[in-house]
């Protein structure tokens with residue numbers, strides 16, 4: 001079985017066996033990360049550059065750690081301080097970096113499609129660490145690994161994704177991944193935060209939490225993406241919490257063993273009650289962070305194997 005892609009730009013082009021391949025390798029890295037000597041050699045001699053044009057805590061830190069644990073030389077470009085401020089275009093920055101011969105480029109950008117564009121201009125493997133409201137593939141993969149470990153499978157589960165679906169790349173990548181693996185996906189949120197035409201993705205849409213959460217195995221909460229909103233999408237945070245914030249009462253509609261997820265950063269008291277987020281019997285939010293490092297190690301390892309292989313081998 002081959003991973004037939006040079007880049008990891010989204011979940012959309014991946015086949016189910018390629019998703020499983022990343023998750024299976026990530027399992028091995030979970031074990032490595034839990035040991036004392038956390039070093040592998042899959043990226044030895046390779047150069048990884050992280051370019052984050054948007055703020056990030058978890059994603060950037062875990063990509064950095066993932067690269068270091070696998071032996072890469074890792075450089076973080078501070079995009080605020082770079083020539084972008086002086087008006088250099090994204091493409092010029094990419095070409096400049098390309099001339100330094102990186103092997104792996106990890107990019108987060110506020111514009112949907114920017115990472116795909118950049119991937120066409122460079123020779124190395126590009127990993128999308130989130131582009132606008134488009135895709136965030138490693139987040140969906142780490143969520144999938146967390147679900148698979150908690151539920152023992154990644155198919156025929158009922159998963160609710162709740163809140164600001166319209167502005168969320170996390171939701172989009174998760175909808176695609178969970179759909180490919182044959183799960184039932186229920187989206188819950190106010191109509192103002194639901195993208196138009198979403199039903200074409202084979203999902204069910206609900207406006208009411210009690211109704212949508214009925215008997216689900218997984219409850220995935222999303223942050224209100226205020227930085228991507230240009231008007232009044234919600235009446236007030238108080239009202240939003242009342243209708244859509246996950247509290248014990250609403251969670252009681254899900255299966256008794258349903259897990260609670262959140263990609264972070266979390267707004268306690270807006271989309272989720274702090275007690276639920278901290279409840280170690282229900283919340284897998286810390287596991288998601290742990291799986292994030294392992295999944296990024298696996299994704300970079302697999303792309304690096306393709307870098308070393310001949311083009312014919314990659315396409316075989």
Ligand code: NCD
Nearest residue numbers: 058059130170223263264265
């Ligand atoms: C998400 C993102 O940046 O898209 N965060 C993350 O990567 N952990 C979700 C968010 O910002 O709400």
